[in-house]
Amino acid sequence: MKDLLYYQDAYICQFDASVTTSGQDEYGAYVVLSNTAFYPTGGGQPHDIGTLNGVAVTNVEKVDDEVRHYVTSTVTGDVHGEIDWTRRFDFMQQHAGQHILTAAFVELFDLPTVSFHLGSDTVTIDIAADSISAEQLAMVEARANDIIIENRPITTTWVTRDELSQYPLRKDIAVDDDDIRLVIIPDYDYNGCGGTHPTATGQVQMIKVLFVEKMKKQSRVHFVCGKRVFNALHMRKHVLSDVARQLSVPEEEAATALQKVMTAAKKAEKQLQDAQDTLLEQQAAQLATQTIVAHAFTNYSMQQLQKVARTITTINPDAQAFIASQNDDKLQFVAARGANIERSMKDISAAVLPTINGKGGGSDQFVQGGCEPTITADELVQLMANA
Incomplete structure (x- = not known):
């Protein structure tokens, strides 16, 4: 091992040698040289790459006592090797x-x-x-x-x-x-x-x-x-400069300015969430005047559907809520019952899921599920209401 060129001088990036063996293994076609400056994978360090007579060396591995150079085409006889020095x-x-x-x-x-x-x-x-x-x-x-x-x-x-x-x-x-x-x-x-x-x-x-x-x-x-x-x-200088420019502050003040923006954004997000919750409660209260609620929404999350259904059945214990929403490539639904209703919502999901090729589950009081949008949200709530 000590006679190998990469051990004699790690700075050798060009050398001459001859092919002594060639073959193929799980890594591909390879040649073994009389000596080499190509370092093989080992000790946590990746292998060298380069060329032999202009043919690309894409991998170098030590197998038993051989240093195998994996090449993209045939290499024979005397060779001139060049290491990718930047990588090395x-x-x-x-x-x-x-x-x-x-x-x-x-x-x-x-x-x-x-x-x-x-x-x-x-x-x-x-x-x-x-x-x-x-x-x-x-x-x-x-x-x-x-x-x-x-x-x-x-x-x-x-x-x-x-x-x-x-x-x-x-x-x-x-x-x-x-x-x-x-x-x-x-x-x-x-x-x-x-x-x-x-x-x-x-x-x-x-x-x-x-x-x-x-x-x-x-x-x-x-x-x-x-x-x-x-x-x-x-890279970090580029990112910092871009952040500072967008915040209209010097770079040294970017972190403080960004913290202020994030604090304001979280506050605005909280206010938006509160407004959305209020809207959901208002929508649910309006729907709760019915005993059979079959209503379709657009781009409502499962959490929002759950909240609407629970609010409806809490306000009106005689209500059954069948609601759904389509979000991009997904159709989701919830079925819930009020405290005075004995019908199991599991019966609803058992009837609907095979029809829409969907998945879901839940309890007698509350079920949920989803499927690909093979039907519309309006069609789905009507399917549940009539199950």
Whole structure:
């Protein structure tokens, strides 16, 4: 493994080799080369992509002792390989940033990383902690960026299992191989790792924690490094500028102005809801003068239909309410009885549901259901009233 080009020099982005084996497996057609700079999926780091003699390499996987390059057409003989360097260096920055951030959690709070995922937009580490305070997060982020600013070297070395005791490892090495690769940031982090990394912490440029979410008994920390920080800042700047423009305030006042707008919107929403409730009560009171209420609405929610039916049967205990509403591609209904009515509303739903190919249920006093609008709401209430 140590002789592979991506381990000899992570900065190699072009190389020459020859095809030694070809085949096909569940991932597709592949070739194996005499040597390669293409990094295969592993250790939380995604595979490289690029070309071999201009043919696209879409995936790279290590299978047993082979590094398989999955290609879109036939490749034979001598080849010239080119790595997608933008993708590779981005992964190098993110992976090294993960080492730095993980080590900061251990150094400051003795909180180990349980797992690591390098995604296309953000990177995550799962920390063995039920929660992480904002103060802890700020301290860890500051320490990680101090290590970056110091531009410490990032070195690698191959050791045997017997030699591991010479290094202050951050965690135990799980592999049984006698060729073990260590990635070292002197006087800070010593860790077994098979990924690619820059040669100095300064090339990570910056680490920015985005947010933390609780994952069972762990805390998942989302962060970005390098150019991804710039991309995240650019996106947030664009959004903030747009919000500030729409609120007609300076950017630094956008949060306060937005809070005022949200407060006013909630107040207006409450007033609108109160007005709708009043209207529903008035409509229900008018309908409650009848003993058989068969009425169709338009764009009424199930909650509104329920409220109308309950209000009708509360006001008039001798009433039966059969109401329905069509909302876009759904037809919904409610059937309810007053306290003086003995007829079970289950009989209504049992009679109606098979006819309209609908679903629903309820009690003797109250049933509800819905279906696709194969008939109109007016036709449905008449169907219930005559059931």
